[in-house]
Amino acid sequence: MDETASVHEIVVGVDGSAGARAALDWALREATLRECAVRMVTVSPVDEPLGLRDGAVGRPDVAGGEQDVRDRMAAEAADVAAVAGCDAVPVRTEVRYGEPSRELVDAAGPGGLLVVGSRGRGGLSGALLGSVSRQCAQHARGPVVVVRDDESAHGAVLWQGAASRVVVGVDGSAGSVLAVRFAAAEARLRGGELHVVHAWIDTLSGYGGLPWARPATTLREQADTTLRESLRAAWQDRSPAVRVRAQTIEGAEWDVLAEVAEAADLLVVGSRGRSSRSSTLLGSVSLRCLTFAPCPVAVVRPLRSEA
Template sequence: MTQQGHAVREVVVGVDGSDEARRALTWALCEARLRGTAVRAVTVWVGHRPPDDADGADRSGSVARFEADAVAGMRADADAAARATGTTAVPVVPEVRYGHPARTLIEVAGADGLLVVGSRGLGGLHGRLVGSVGQQCAQYADGPVVVVRGDSPAAGADAGGRVVVGVDGSADSVTAARFAAAEARLRGAQLHVVHGWIDTVSGYGGPLWAVPDTTLQEEAGATLQQSLRAAGLDRPGDLRVRAEAVQGVELDVLVDVAGGADLLVVGSRGRSGWAGLLLGSVGLHCVTAAPCPVAVVR
């Protein structure tokens, strides 16, 4: 795959025995099959020692048993997911690590791995829609991160569905559009490019007649076309592309349009969002509210 398509060394998935992690593992297996690569399933025990080694004593036997049990659990989950999705040929490498979960997963994935996490794992903050690990990975990872949301993450993974990407003219959104195009090609899916726009004058910066609505709509169309050109999607090719400018707040527009999609792709930070955040408000809203898996592309 070309660099613009984000060549992936391997698919790295964080697992912890939760249902959300199993869905993430299922999605990772389907993605790895499409990409022709392996899955590295990683469980991270918080801290620097396994649970039976809390006092630092030499308990190599108990440590080995703990790790063997963890690996066996990962293999069992992977085997079950592979049988259910027909991905038994995908190599799975289970791995046990110790340390900070999000930091460790980001380190394992690196810049050339695709990191996959569940929407909320056992170690997450239970009062939140997205666990702290998933949110931190989406915020700080060096490469693309997929937060698996929805009840059936593997549905349509190679069934010719739809991949949605939000664009706003920023460099991040152009990168996201290229990644989304590669994902759509892998699936034989339609690429749905969406630009959300609102009347930023009426009711906030001036009277209703300050800027004609047609002008704002024309500007939105121009931004959409500019994004398509920058991503190389404005020419006929092997990809079915649907592009539209939709009136509404961008974060709400993307979540609405993503209904029934295989994947929603967003840039790590668009023109909006706070300068101090690596993940803008639109991306953060999508990973907490979208009805399907969300890819955050740096």
């Protein structure tokens, strides 16, 4: 099954921040590749009626306030689309009320693709990952892409062609198999390379056990086996229809993936790995990748029946 086939609309959260603008740019480019529409969603706190924004006085005109916001959203979409060359993408605007992450997750639904900036208007100065983006990655029922706008993140610069590269981390878990399928579909859209990486390590601050009890050669062989089995499970011996590079690399997962993702178009991870507790909504590896990766990061969550 093509993991992109079921997405007919990309939901992107916007709030007027630079991070949201970067997310909108990514969503429009992705929609061009998928030939689908974009729905821009902004969320207003229920205790801040739109008619009272920007110093307005008197009886709040909620309907007028909503229309003003939608007009500004449409103008921003037209501006970003013109720069990105995505003028043909259909764009809808929507205003919601409530808690931002909850409303965005609800807007995307179980099968939608949700795109958010790493930090919004309310983000702390110096914070690399805002609370809304983190909560969306934790609670979304479908894949979430978090796009950074700071100087250490190059954004998406290739998009289509042989030089494009999508990186995915695998660890043998069911979640990472789904991440491989999603990443393969993204690589096919771009006509680029799928770079599959399994990181392994002997000891990390003593947690790996006695190094002489498990020789490094055996651990390396186990890593190779995990990589092969992950690829086999992803495609069940069928062709992935994309150019694949597969590697096992010694090192901590988050460090390895962040380094390999340098100059990549997208890094894809599962929401939880083998070492995460079943009750954990977002594993430590995916959280660190969201925080420090130098490119947009997609978090792929298994369906409830597969979790």
